[in-house]
Amino acid sequence: MTLAHWAKALREHWGIEAELTRLDGEYDLNFLAKGQDGQGYILKAMRPGCDEWLVDMQVKAFEHIAERQPALPCPRVIASPSGQSLLTLPDESGQYRLVWLLNQLPGRCYAKAEPKSNALIQEVGRVLGGAAKALADFRHEGLERDFKWDLMRAGWVTEKLSCITPPERLAILDDISTEFAKLEPVLAKLPKQAIHNDANDYNIMVAGELNAPRHVSGLIDLGDMCAAPRVCDLAIAAAYIVLDHPAPETALASLVAGYHEACPLTAAEVDMVWPLLRMRLAVSVVNSTLMAAENPDDPYVTVSQAPAWRFLEGNTLHGGLLNARLRAASGLPVVDGADRIMAWIEQERGNFASLMGEDLAEAPMGSLSVEQSTWPQNPFHMPLEEAAQVGAEFEDRGQIWLGYYHEPRLIYTDAAFRKGPWKASNRRTVHLAVDAFARAGTAMFAPLRGEVVVAEYRSGHLDYGGVIILRHETPEGDSFFTLYGHLDPEFLDRLKPGDIVKKGEEFCRLGDPSQNGGWAPHVHFQLALTTDGIETDWPGVGDPDEMYLWRALCPNPAALLNLPNEKVHYKPTSKDSVLAGRRAHFGGNLSLTYSDPVMLVRGWKHHLFDEWGRPYLDAYNNVPHVGHAHPRIQAVAADQLKRMNSNTRYLHPAQTAFAGKVLSKLPDHFEVCFFVNSGTEANELALRLARAHTGAKGMVTPDHGYHGNTTGAISISAYKFNKPGGIGQADWVELIEVADDYRGSFRRDDPDRAQKYAGFVDAAIDRLQEKGHGVAGFIAETFPSVGGQIIPPKGYLPAVYEKIRNAGGVCIADEVQTGLGRLGDCYFGFEHQDALPDIVVLGKPIGNGHPLGVLVTTKAIAESFDNGIEFFSTFGGSTLSCRIGKEVLDIVDEEGLQENARIQGEQLIEGLKALEQKYACVGDVRGLGLFLGLELINPDGSQATEICSYVKNRMRDHRILIGSEGPKDNILKIRPPLTIDSDDTDMIVKTLDSILQEVEAA
């Protein structure tokens, strides 16, 4: 009845015919009105007796914003045709209410939007800053209101603190309100203006589809507006943004940077965000505690406090360092005086005393970067012997050489450098100092006068050993600091905090590895513009994604060494320039994964590293079968290249040794190996062998298969020839349906499905015979991979093989994806099927990245092929390839990698199956060992291509590389190197879990 009443009001006063639904609202009536044209409105009928000034203020403020900043996503007030924005209308009981109408904005509230990316948070900041700008000249008598949500008057909390009983919580709030009290006079001096004053996570709307970036679609509800310094508005939004955010400091940096872009802040304002944010949370928790006392039966009041307490109690952020971060993110001086300090240092460049006692202008640079250096071999573990040798290649009779500032390095392997629970979690890699390598004992001289702040010995492995920090002062009285690490602790007897070191005074010496933390002798020379928040424990390296902060806080110290900045400032290869080069000089159909591609320059086992040293868990690449950069493969390749590398026209024991090793893994009826360069070449050769042996041409193969990129291989790869623009199906090729018992013609509930799928071969054979091609053979990926990681029902392949053989054909098993132990339970896929092929094709993994393919067959087929024409593949069976191929197979055996594939595969399947139970969009989990597929579906069961693409890209954001497959590209493919361990399989499952939650929330 109420709905009909207000629908009528809408019709009569605004001329809008709409269907109404009631929205939440504590005292007022709020309706969503859906107009006949699909347009949505919000009709607001305020509580009887509501202050007119309060509604008038909101109406006028929205109108003001629309006029000043029409692009801002704020609702528009819709005036009645007679030009009234605010009407007084009777409700059903005849009571008069103030009524107004707004247009509905798209999206959902920020609280429910996932993921809350930094880009989204930055946009929230921009919108809020835009609103502040728009409201700067808005005037209304109602703005000067006296209410508890005005942060300037938040001091009321102090008197009420006694309602907070646990002493630890009380102490936190005490702290906050003491800090606030100090701030109050400063706050009072700031100019006031109209502010939104309640940009909480329910008053910000976010729109965007799964694969389209989320964007801010609304800033709503001006009901708490008041006049206050604009920074209060920002701090209130900040107080919600940080709650339950995994990296609140990053979220705050994004928010403040966005706000500053739209509405520039002063550094002093930026410094107030943190204390005001905390005070706002204090207001919230005190207010709800008081309310809970008044309404003891309302559990919601206390529940709503939980995130704020989680944040306040769990907080580890340091206010000073946070201020520096927020300033740096906004491009403001990182600390007061930063510009003056840098200008003075710049002016004095050339006049500082020489740190190493000699001019460094000609000193050579040595790079330890991720790209240029291979230190350390294992980026997750640096043994002390290696640390003591770091940079040995640059050593030249003890001459000084320099290490770069701003250089991403992998030598920082300790868990302390990692910023999360996984090996692929973010880690700090970028060097914030300049290194000078020289002989242990080399004396050092203070570049300028300084007071000792730290002079101590840090004994941890790969720590600083002896370390000194000096405080300096510019003539204008600004302080800055320099740090000298990896020293001989002999200075401990001489120097203590407070001592003065004069400019040019010899004050310390380079330590040897037994004194300096274990490193090759060098000094780590770092500049910092403040120690607030880093105190005596400065980070020597930074997270590459946080360099906006560290570059500002610990700038390039080159000037203090009398060197030009460029000499020591490392610049990693720009990904953009590589991308541009690729676009200019490579074919457009050479595809790149991810819309923001990754550039990978180092690897180790099942991890890869980009040019900034960011680690990625490689759950996609099957080529590095025994792991990236395997030391045994490196050694065998280097050893053979030192000797010679030739071809199969000459005898070499490595060739027969490799053949012997391959055949030892296969049933006895395989006796002959052909070595080629690739899986493609092996399949091309398989076609020739089949034809030579049978005298026929026709081939039968499952749909959606892939066997390589040459003309012949493409002809048997429906995945390629049937694509739009593909060459189409050759008349000597017959396709049969893939034996996919999840989605195909015969499902898992059909006990005869294997035979039924195999039955498709009969018609294919008939068609080939009719066309006169005869049957040369059948080729299939034993478990179709690009077809969607499919495991055919047991009994399928033997039945197919029997039919093919009866028709005179040979059976080819393409084991490029499935062979060599990946399946865990068996070494080859055909073993799982209890099938015996005539030809087995092996590719990519057998070379672990080195180009190598192998075809194995029976004596009889090899003899049919031996028709007098020489078979020769120049690089096939090269000495190098044979050594590498055998080493790969030996490693699989000796490192127990097949067994590892079985164990890790089981763990993964178990985790993925649990996700299948949890999320409706997971339709199927299948696979064996480390050959796994997770099929994503829409609510109607159809293939969820969009979801799959979203998940794949989000996994990459979380530093996990996985692929997608299937005719509709809706199957996630998990196929890591066989070295993967349980921590990493755990990472895959947990990360997938969080991303599937996002999918459900979307």
Ligand SMILES: Cc1ncc(COP(=O)(O)O)c(C=O)c1O
């Ligand atoms: C099953 C299968 N066969 C053959 C090939 C072709 O191998 P290559 O790219 O080494 O020529 C591939 C490559 O992806 C494959 O997956």
